[in-house]
Amino acid sequence: MVMGTGVFTSSMFLMGMKYHLEYLIRISHVFAFINFIIFSTVLIPFILKIVVFPEEVKKDVENPIKANFYLTFGVSMLTLASNFSVVKQVQPFYITFWFIGTFTVITIEFILMFVAFMGSHVKLHHINPSWFLGTTGLLLVPGVGSELINIPGIHDFVRLLFDFSFGSGFFLYLSLFAIWVYRFILHEPMKSEHIPIFWINMGPVGGAIYSLMSYYYQLPKLDGVATFFSMLFFGIGAWWLFMAISVTAHYAYKSKITYKTAWWSFTFPLGQFLVSSLLFNRVSDDKSISFFICFMFILLIVIWCINIAMTARALVKGEIVLAQNLE
Numbered sequence: 001m002v003m004g005t006g007v008f009t010s011s012m013f014l015m016g017m018k019y020h021l022e023y024l025i026r027i028s029h030v031f032a033f034i035n036f037i038i039f040s041t042v043l044i045p046f047i048l049k050i051v052v053f054p055e056e057v058k059k060d061v062e063n064p065i066k067a068n069f070y071l072t073f074g075v076s077m078l079t080l081a082s083n084f085s086v087v088k089q090v091q092p093f094y095i096t097f098w099f100i101g102t103f104t105v106i107t108i109e110f111i112l113m114f115v116a117f118m119g120s121h122v123k124l125h126h127i128n129p130s131w132f133l134g135t136t137g138l139l140l141v142p143g144v145g146s147e148l149i150n151i152p153g154i155h156d157f158v159r160l161l162f163d164f165s166f167g168s169g170f171f172l173y174l175s176l177f178a179i180w181v182y183r184f185i186l187h188e189p190m191k192s193e194h195i196p197i198f199w200i201n202m203g204p205v206g207g208a209i210y211s212l213m214s215y216y217y218q219l220p221k222l223d224g225v226a227t228f229f230s231m232l233f234f235g236i237g238a239w240w241l242f243m244a245i246s247v248t249a250h251y252a253y254k255s256k257i258t259y260k261t262a263w264w265s266f267t268f269p270l271g272q273f274l275v276s277s278l279l280f281n282r283v284s285d286d287k288s289i290s291f292f293i294c295f296m297f298i299l300l301i302v303i304w305c306i307n308i309a310m311t312a313r314a315l316v317k318g319e320i321v322l323a324q325n326l327e
Contacts, residue, residue, distance in 0.1 A: 001311065002042065003072060004264045005035045006079030007271025008304050013087045014278045015297055032083040039080055046073060062119070064126035067112050071133040074108060077101025078137060079268075082144045098145045102161060105137030113172075127183040128190065129200035129265075131176050136200070136272070138169025139207035143214040166211055173204045192255045196265040199244045205237035206272030213279040230280050237273045238292065263310060266303045274300055 009031040016024030050057055060066045081097035084090045112134065116122050142162035149158055180201075184190070190198065209230045217226040251257060274296040281289045 001261070001264050001307075002035060002039045002076040003079050004267030004271060004304065004307065005031065005038065006076070006083055007268055007275055008300060009035055009083055010079075010086050011271050011274045011278070011297060011300060014275060015293075018278060018281075028087050032087045035083060036080060039076060061111065061115060062121065064116070064122045065128065065130065067115070068130040068133050071105060071108050071112075071137055074101050074104030075133060075137040075140070075268075077104060078140050078144045082140075085144065085147055095148065098148065101137070102141050102145065102165065105134065105141070106165065109134035109138060109172075124183050124187055127176075127179055128194060129180065129197045131180070132173065132200050132204050135169045135173040135176065136203035136207045136269075138165045139173065139204050139211055140272075141165035141169075141211070142216070143207070143211035146211075146215040146218070149215070162211075162215060166208075166216075169204065170208065173208075177201075192251050192257050193260060193262070195248055195251045195257055196260075196262045198247055199266050199269045201240050202237050202244070202269035202273040205233050205240065206269065206274075206276040208233045209237070209276035209280055210272070213276065213283065217283065227283055230283070234277065234280055234289075237277075241270070241273065241296070261311070263307050267300065267307060270296060270300050270303065 009028050012024045012031065013028035016022065016028065060070065077097045078101040081094050081101055084094040084097060142165065145158060145162065149155060149162075151158075212226040212230045212233070217223050217230075219226075248257075274293065277289065277293050277296065281293060
């Protein structure tokens, strides 16, 4: 919810700036505050679980599906850092959330990959788009933290973190993407309850474009390279969006997709790709991309509203099923 609402907030602000819609900018400020409250509320049980039930956490880390969802904590921190940079412009919160989010994503992703390398518990059917959560966070690090590059005293350290995160995220994404496509073509199709996480594939794509446009495009002699790779990522992102819509429609027609908190996986990847496309459009200035951006924004509004309604309904009825319960 925090990740999805965070990118929804940033997209509202950027759409308001692009089309000079003051009411969208004002609403985005309200949403940024609400999202911070939601995160603060969720943070307490998350920390309590780690402190009170360390054995359960250890079991989760060794579970090839549940483990990936621990990365949502770090990515949520980066999303909030983006809100405090782009929307609210509160530097102390921005810096704090960026540093904690960055080290959380780097640490958890390293641990999860180490566990996967050292064990034999991961099977082909375990590979699903949730594995892209770590690469999404790693690829977001430079883009979200781009304003820190001008702070005296930490320039070199921050730049090292940028290159380390983006480089590792980029090649891990390419590797996992190849494995994921192999699994999806040659193995049995995903279960219907897993379809929301099919959209997560757009997360690393959006994260890459965000960093390429926010940070690497600003570096001397790298603007052309950043633009070229952004074009490639935008192409596969647009292709995957239409594939995700088609696959979701197919499953919705063939079988019933019951609500779980995993439905928020519909929002964050789409929103991150939308935010990144808005940044890319500043460079490309392509009217067709502008129409595509409007389409994504309308789609994001619809999906976000559905999620809020379904989440509220599930809370009232006590039917909340955590995303980590996906098997």
